[in-house]
Structure formats: structure tokens, C-alpha cells
Amino acid sequence: MTKSISRRQSIKLGLTGALAAPLFEFNTLIPQRKSLNILILGGTSFLGPHQIEYALSRGHKVTTFTRGKTQPTVHQSLFNQVTSLIGDRENDLNALKSGQWDVVIDNSGRKVEWTKKTAELLKDKVELYIYTSSTGVYYPYLTNDIKESNAVLLTEPENPKEEEKLEYWYGVMKANSELAAISAFGEDRTIVVRPTYMSGPADKTNRFIHWPLRLSRGGDVLVPGNEDDPVQYIDVRDVAAFMIHLAENKTIGTFNAVGPNHPQTMRTFVRLAGRTFDAKHNFVYIDDYSFLRDNGIDYLVPWIPTDGNNYGSARVNNEKAKKAGLRWRSLKSTVMDTYSWWYSDNLTNEQRAAYEEQPDIVLNREAEIINAWREKSK
Numbered sequence: 001m002t003k004s005i006s007r008r009q010s011i012k013l014g015l016t017g018a019l020a021a022p023l024f025e026f027n028t029l030i031p032q033r034k035s036l037n038i039l040i041l042g043g044t045s046f047l048g049p050h051q052i053e054y055a056l057s058r059g060h061k062v063t064t065f066t067r068g069k070t071q072p073t074v075h076q077s078l079f080n081q082v083t084s085l086i087g088d089r090e091n092d093l094n095a096l097k098s099g100q101w102d103v104v105i106d107n108s109g110r111k112v113e114w115t116k117k118t119a120e121l122l123k124d125k126v127e128l129y130i131y132t133s134s135t136g137v138y139y140p141y142l143t144n145d146i147k148e149s150n151a152v153l154l155t156e157p158e159n160p161k162e163e164e165k166l167e168y169w170y171g172v173m174k175a176n177s178e179l180a181a182i183s184a185f186g187e188d189r190t191i192v193v194r195p196t197y198m199s200g201p202a203d204k205t206n207r208f209i210h211w212p213l214r215l216s217r218g219g220d221v222l223v224p225g226n227e228d229d230p231v232q233y234i235d236v237r238d239v240a241a242f243m244i245h246l247a248e249n250k251t252i253g254t255f256n257a258v259g260p261n262h263p264q265t266m267r268t269f270v271r272l273a274g275r276t277f278d279a280k281h282n283f284v285y286i287d288d289y290s291f292l293r294d295n296g297i298d299y300l301v302p303w304i305p306t307d308g309n310n311y312g313s314a315r316v317n318n319e320k321a322k323k324a325g326l327r328w329r330s331l332k333s334t335v336m337d338t339y340s341w342w343y344s345d346n347l348t349n350e351q352r353a354a355y356e357e358q359p360d361i362v363l364n365r366e367a368e369i370i371n372a373w374r375e376k377s378k
Contacts, residue, residue: 036060036247039101039126041089041118042108043082046202047132049075050240051105056081058244065096066108073346074202089114093121103128103247106181115177119184128250129185130243133178133194135256135316139171140164140309146316148194148254152178163298164309178254191246192254193239196316197301199334200236201341206355207301208233210363211273212339213356218279222366224303225266226287231302232314234259235334242326255321259328266303269331276335284370291376295369297362 038055042048043064049072052062056078063083072079085095089108096118104126109115119129137152153171160168182190199208214221239257246255264272267285274281286292289305299305304313318326342352358364 036102037063037100038244038247039063039065039096039099039104039122041065041104041106044070044072044079045107046204047198047236047240048072048107049078049202050200050237051107051243052078052082054237054241055244058248060244063099063101072202073204074341076346089118093118096121096125099125101126103130105130105132105243105247106177107132109177110173112173112176112180116180116184119181123184128189128191128247128252129181130191130193130247131178131181132243133174133192134170135194135196135258135313136167136171137175137178137194138312138316139167141312141315142309143312144315146256146312148256148317148320154179167309188252191243191252193243193246193257194255195239195257196232196234196259196314198236198239199233199302199338201337202346203236203338209338209342209355210300210361211270212276212335212342214363214366215270215274215281215335216277216279216339218277218281220282220284220367220370221270221274222362222370223267223270223283223285224292224297224300225285225305227265227267227285229266229303229306230314231264231266231269231304232258232260232316233302235329238326238328242321242324245325249325251324253320253324255324255326256316256318257321257326258316258318260331261318261322261328269302272331273335276332276339284373286369286373288373288376291373295372296360296365297369300362 036055038060040048040051040062043052043062044066048064053075055062062081063085065085065087067088068084068086087093087095104122106115106118106129109131115131122129135146138146138150139153143150152175153168154175156168156172178192181192197207203209234257238259242257267283270283289307302314304310306314341347355361356363362369
């Protein structure tokens with residue numbers, strides 16, 4: 001059952017400060033650049049509102065191009081300072097035909113054709129094209145230390161396994177969209193950012209929220225994976241600031257937006273994340289992949305099984321992005337701010353219940369899975 005409004009009031013003030021405060025590493029260490037006129041394709045979902053918040057804090061102007069259907073769940077008041085263009089990347093780009101911008105950030109590229117059409121339309125109206133891609137372009141992740149120079153996935157194999165179809169489609173779509181942007185703007189005017197799993201306030205995938213919710217409660221906590229299973233993740237706000245930073249400095253190239261700063265295992269992750277809350281935890285480590293899958297745990301982001309095609313999914317190199325200015329806030333900040341956002345007025349009780357009251361999520365099956373594991377271990 002979801003928590004009441006009164007339970008949330010104690011963290012409301014902290015949330016306001018956490019979401020409003022800009023990322024100090026960028027704002028204090030990077031000199032102010034000229035005001036940019038930024039066009040964001042998308043902008044109202046997960047990454048976009050944080051890009052808008054950071055861009056406005058740096059004195060930039062922002063225009064969004066959306067279908068006008070998605071309502072932001074963070075930084076809502078800032079949209080009064082944003083120019084909103086309405087259209088559809090599938091069949092209505094008319095609103096983009098009369099403007100001029102310094103940079104376009106493509107957050108909503110879900111089809112190669114969308115990227116191709118918008119890039120061709122904007123190539124004489126915009127100086128830089130930033131495409132929001134994904135480390136999914138490296139699928140299958142068969143190697144260690146995956147760098148931007150590694151080969152990417154451009155074609156889908158014949159007859160992939162059912163569980164691989166989405167991974168292949170997504171990787172191929174993103175990789176070919178990158179090429180479509182470069183084809184229109186040229187390598188000297190294109191920036192490609194490849195984030196790993198993003199976490200933080202406003203995440204509509206609900207992939208990461210398990211950990212703030214679960215760790216806040218204490219007690220027996222199921223932790224999947226082997227002792228040395230690596231994890232990678234990044235706060236959405238760090239990706240947002242990094243992308244604006246690249247635009248300000250016209251830093252051309254392709255970058256893996258991956259955290260944390262240093263290699264980390266899943267077990268280290270839960271220990272660090274657990275310190276966010278004043279609760280006692282008894283971590284129950286389950287290292288049997290077959291048992292986990294039999295109990296419906298194929299992943300628990302940031303944990304991904306490191307066997308088969310996912311061996312290198314959390315072994316992506318971030319050195320190039322680090323040299324270009326990527327910075328990471330603390331895991332505690334990410335966990336607490338995500339938890340606070342979840343129980344803030346940005347969401348309704350109904351929205352929280354839609355996730356928390358699902359009987360099949362790990363949050364609601366954990367105790368029985370742990371009991372089954374203990375029985376098996378006897």
C-alpha cells in the first residue's frame with residue numbers, strides 16, 4: 001500500500017532544495033558561456049526537465065518540440081520559461097520550419113526515420129546536433145572495457161531469441177540514428193551521448209525505484225548476483241548537465257555517459273545506497289542465476305546478470321566522458337532525491353499505487369523468495 005500525504009510532508013522541504021540546487025561541479029568550475037538558444041526534441045519526460053533546469057540556470061533559452069501529451073513530473077514551474085512547439089515527429093514537423101537555434105538535443109528519437117527527417121530539416125537552421133543514444137548500441141556486450149571506438153550494432157540477426165529481440169531492435173535503432181544525425185550534420189557538428197541506465201527523480205520506467213523504497217524499510221534485503229558482479233548507472237541530472245556542458249564548449253564526439261566514477265560491484269552498491277536511510281539491513285545475497293530467473297528476477301537495475309550477451313553491459317569505459325567534463329553526484333544523493341520525489345506532490349497516490357501494489361514486483365515477493373532461498377540452501 002502506498003504511503004499517505006502526511007508521511008510525505010516531512011521530506012517535502014528537502015525535496016524542493018535537492019531538485020532546485022544545480023550541480024555544483026559544473027556551475028562553479030566551468031566558466032559561463034554565451035547564452036545558447038537550445039531546441040529539445042522531447043523535453044517533458046525524464047531527461048528533458050533536468051536539461052531544462054540546468055540550461056536555464058546557466059542563462060540559456062530553451063524551446064521544446066513535443067506532441068503536447070506528456071506532463072512533466074518534476075520542475076513543472078520552469079516550463080513557463082520555455083517556448084513550446086507542438087507537432088509530431090512521425091508526420092508533422094511544421095513547427096520546426098521557421099526557427100533558428102544554436103543546438104538541438106534529440107531526446108525523442110525512437111525511429112531512425114525520425115532522426116533522419118529532423119536532422120535534414122534542421123541542418124541549415126542549427127549549429128550543433130546532440131543525439132541522446134544509449135550504451136545499448138554495443139549489444140551484445142561480449143567484451144570488457146567497452147569504449148566509444150568499439151563496433152556498434154547496425155543490423156539485427158536472423159531469428160534472435162525471444163528475450164533478445166527488444167535488445168537487438170533498440171541497439172540497431174539507436175546506432176543507425178546516430179549515423180543519420182552525422183550524415184545530415186557531419187562529424188564536425190554532431191555530438192552523441194550514450195548513457196547507461198539512468199536513475200533519479202522523474203524516472204517513468206520505475207526501474208530504479210525498487211532500491212530507494214526497499215532500503216528505506218530495512219530488514220532482510222534480497223541482493224542478486226555474484227560477489228564480483230559489476231554495476232553501472234548514472235543520475236539523470238548528471239547526464240543533463242554533461243550534455244549542456246558539451247554544447248557550451250562545442251565538444252564534438254561520442255561519449256559514454258556512464259557511472260559511477262570508479263568500478264563498483266552490486267554488493268558495494270547496496271551497502272552504499274543503504275547508508276542513505278536510518279535503517280538496519282540484513283543483506284541476503286543470492287548468487288544462483290538459475291534460482292533468480294526461476295523466481296522472476298531477470299534483472300534488478302542496476303544489477304544485470306553478467307552471463308551470455310550481457311557480460312560487458314556494466315563494463316563500459318567512461319574515461320573519454322570524464323575528460324570531457326562528466327561529473328557524478330553521490331549515490332546517497334541519487335537515492336534520497338529519488339525517494340523524496342516519489343513521495344512528493346509531483347506524483348499522485350494513484351501513480352504510486354500503480355507500481356507499489358503490483359503483486360508480481362520483487363518488492364512484494366521478496367520475503368517468499370528469500371524463504372525459498374534459505375530452504376534451498378539447507
